[in-house]
Amino acid sequence: MIKYQLMHAKSMLVGSPDEWFRSGWNLNTYRGCEHACNYCYARSHKYLIHSTEEAFDRTIFVKINAPQVLRRELEKLSKKGKKGIICFNSASDPYQPCEVKYKISRKVLGVIKDYHFPCHIMMKSDLILRDLDLLREVSERAWCTVSFTITTFELAELLEPKAPEPERRLNAMKKLSEEGVSTGILLMPIIPYLTDNKENIEEIVERGAESGAEYVIPGEMTLRDAQKERFMKLLEETFPELVEKYEALYKNSIPGEEYRSKVTEIIKSVCHKHKMPMRIPEPRIKRYVQSELLP
Numbered sequence: 001m002i003k004y005q006l007m008h009a010k011s012m013l014v015g016s017p018d019e020w021f022r023s024g025w026n027l028n029t030y031r032g033c034e035h036a037c038n039y040c041y042a043r044s045h046k047y048l049i050h051s052t053e054e055a056f057d058r059t060i061f062v063k064i065n066a067p068q069v070l071r072r073e074l075e076k077l078s079k080k081g082k083k084g085i086i087c088f089n090s091a092s093d094p095y096q097p098c099e100v101k102y103k104i105s106r107k108v109l110g111v112i113k114d115y116h117f118p119c120h121i122m123m124k125s126d127l128i129l130r131d132l133d134l135l136r137e138v139s140e141r142a143w144c145t146v147s148f149t150i151t152t153f154e155l156a157e158l159l160e161p162k163a164p165e166p167e168r169r170l171n172a173m174k175k176l177s178e179e180g181v182s183t184g185i186l187l188m189p190i191i192p193y194l195t196d197n198k199e200n201i202e203e204i205v206e207r208g209a210e211s212g213a214e215y216v217i218p219g220e221m222t223l224r225d226a227q228k229e230r231f232m233k234l235l236e237e238t239f240p241e242l243v244e245k246y247e248a249l250y251k252n253s254i255p256g257e258e259y260r261s262k263v264t265e266i267i268k269s270v271c272h273k274h275k276m277p278m279r280i281p282e283p284r285i286k287r288y289v290q291s292e293l294l295p
């Protein structure tokens with residue numbers, strides 16, 4: 001059973017500019033994530049705020065005062081004339097099931113709209129269609145893009161047991177792009193020997209393009225402490241023949257350089273074939289953002 005715990009956040013915006021996500025600030029409307037992906041990097045002690053990695057998908061902290069805190073922060077930034085892209089959620093899904101009840105992400109989006117800030121939303125859920133009205137307004141007033149994570153079609157049930165199926169994500173992407181909201185794909189994490197093959201990557205890029213994706217941002221899978229333990233346990237149970245290969249590949253928290261270069265070449269060639277940029281296109285952002293991009 002999932003437990004929801006209301007909490008009061010002291011602050012919302014974390015100023016960590018990220019070139020890939022085009023972000024000036026990050027925020028998280030929840031702590032923990034019901035989607036329970038077995039590869040989730042937020043299970044690592046580096047990011048984990050729960051007592052154990054198992055608690056990450058069983059106890060969800062709801063930042064009940066997030067809209068009020070964000071309003072204060074954006075008011076201050078606006079007075080200083082600062083504007084930058086707000087990226088959310090970086091370590092949980094803003095449209096996980098509890099959002100139906102609490103609507104924290106919707107309220108946060110409303111504050112972003114009020115202050116004419118641009119934003120980048122990252123998630124795996126078609127629940128975002130509920131907020132189409134706000135997404136349209138943010139797109140018109142500033143700029144907005146929605147990135148759907150899709151790593152695999154075939155292994156989604158195993159790797160992302162409680163997230164909406166990739167088909168639903170694609171349908172939502174299509175609907176948003178038809179309504180004029182920019183969308184793209186987070187092709188991350190790429191799981192070595194399971195989702196790194198050309199066929200899988202091509203299927204994601206091709207079907208993403210058909211559904212209106214304007215970009216694909218790829219990313220390798222990190223494996224750290226508690227996150228690694230969980231993922232390796234799954235591997236032992238389902239693909240035991242890969243355990244040794246993983247031990248050889250992950251001398252550190254990221255795969256070796258040679259492997260990464262090979263996979264990057266595959267992604268580059270597929271994206272080139274489908275004329276798909278491997279980052280959020282810059283000109284679209286500059287057109288809408290009036291003042292400086294980063295804090």
Ligand code: SF4
Pocket residue numbers: 033034035036037039040041042091092093124163
């Ligand atoms: S949806 Fe994202 S944040 Fe949630 S468990 Fe999956 S990878 Fe982690």
